[in-house]
Amino acid sequence: MDEAANVPALLEEIARLRRELAVLHGHNRVFNSLLDNAPLLISTKDLEGRITMANRHFDVLDGYDAANFVGRSVFELFPPEIAEQLWRNDRRAALEQRAVLEEEAVHHRDKTLHTYMTVKFPLYDEHGQVNATCAVSTDITQARAAEDSSVTDELTGLKNRRYFNMRFNEEQKRARRDGRLLTLLLLDVDRFKQYNDHYGHPAGDAVLQAVAHSMRAALHRAGDLCFRIGGDEFACLYTSSGTEESLALAAEIRTAMAAHAIPHRDNPPGLLVTLSMGAAFLAAGAELGLDQLYLLADQALYRAKHLGRDRIAT
Numbered sequence: 001m002d003e004a005a006n007v008p009a010l011l012e013e014i015a016r017l018r019r020e021l022a023v024l025h026g027h028n029r030v031f032n033s034l035l036d037n038a039p040l041l042i043s044t045k046d047l048e049g050r051i052t053m054a055n056r057h058f059d060v061l062d063g064y065d066a067a068n069f070v071g072r073s074v075f076e077l078f079p080p081e082i083a084e085q086l087w088r089n090d091r092r093a094a095l096e097q098r099a100v101l102e103e104e105a106v107h108h109r110d111k112t113l114h115t116y117m118t119v120k121f122p123l124y125d126e127h128g129q130v131n132a133t134c135a136v137s138t139d140i141t142q143a144r145a146a147e148d149s150s151v152t153d154e155l156t157g158l159k160n161r162r163y164f165n166m167r168f169n170e171e172q173k174r175a176r177r178d179g180r181l182l183t184l185l186l187l188d189v190d191r192f193k194q195y196n197d198h199y200g201h202p203a204g205d206a207v208l209q210a211v212a213h214s215m216r217a218a219l220h221r222a223g224d225l226c227f228r229i230g231g232d233e234f235a236c237l238y239t240s241s242g243t244e245e246s247l248a249l250a251a252e253i254r255t256a257m258a259a260h261a262i263p264h265r266d267n268p269p270g271l272l273v274t275l276s277m278g279a280a281f282l283a284a285g286a287e288l289g290l291d292q293l294y295l296l297a298d299q300a301l302y303r304a305k306h307l308g309r310d311r312i313a314t
């Protein structure tokens with residue numbers, strides 16, 4: 001072979017490789033700027049859970065030390081319960097070979113717990129075998145707080161009417177699936193206008209907080225929901241095995257309220273703050289919408305008021 005004749009071809013090949021390398025360097029610069037500037041946690045791990053790459057944003061995390069992060073396992077870097085949660089999702093992404101979307105919670109440098117929405121997906125080697133996972137996490141703490149505050153009543157901390165309307169269908173489906181009786185309980189403070197008039201608005205606010213406290217004290221099982229749906233109107237949505245159990249839970253709210261023993265000069269005969277309640281029930285098979293169930297509970301509450309208040313009517 002004439003080596004001299006090959007020189008131009010070699011030079012051309014070198015020039016081509018240089019151009020390709022320049023393009024790759026360009027891509028690398030873009031990739032690195034993305035990693036450095038994205039307000040996201042971006043990392044890769046090997047299949048043993050060791051971090052192989054972490055972007056600059058990891059600096060927000062409590063205890064993060066750039067010099068000591070890459071090469072170490074999540075179990076060395078995070079408290080056990082957080083590490084376990086992080087690693088579980090990586091393992092799922094690798095085993096199931098698909099993107100896994102999960103919420104994860106980690107502490108920031110200021111010791112606050114932040115909620116992240118994380119997508120984890122597998123990375124492959126040149127033979128198509130999974131050899132690592134990549135995680136991209138977005139901080140959703142603020143969005144979640146805004147979402148929560150839009151459905152939370154500030155005075156009592158209970159969920160508001162908006163959330164009540166949002167949740168009803170879900171609760172109805174759940175009760176039906178579990179073959180349970182769904183109870184809607186409406187509650188109203190007796191002669192609250194007179195209470196406010198005599199004791200003042202701030203004292204009235206404290207009464208509303210005591211009502212919320214009593215509701216929470218009686219309805220504390222997972223799935224029990226308590227709402228403040230208006231000024232002095234409250235609602236509970238909960239399931240039970242039957243009307244007897246439902247009414248027993250309502251009676252517990254009344255007992256808890258009585259335990260607060262808040263004087264109410266204009267509320268005879270006991271002269272304490274009391275509640276009237278109306279209960280309506282939705283059997284697992286019944287087809288009744290929120291409006292109809294609400295009307296039934298409201299009519300029951302009206303009866304409770306007219307039968308002399310401080311009672312539960314159905």
Ligand SMILES: Nc1nc2c(ncn2[C@@H]2O[C@H](COP(=O)(O)OP(=O)(O)OP(=O)(O)O)[C@@H](O)[C@H]2O)c(=O)[nH]1
Pocket residue numbers: 155188189190191192193194196200201202203204205208230231232305309
């Ligand atoms: N302190 C306080 N009062 C409130 C608030 N929201 C509404 N109220 C008052 O709640 C009272 C509601 O009274 P009503 O529903 O008319 O009736 P009531 O006096 O409770 O009488 P009955 O329901 O018939 O026993 C009104 O005086 C409102 O001003 C609040 O956030 N704080």
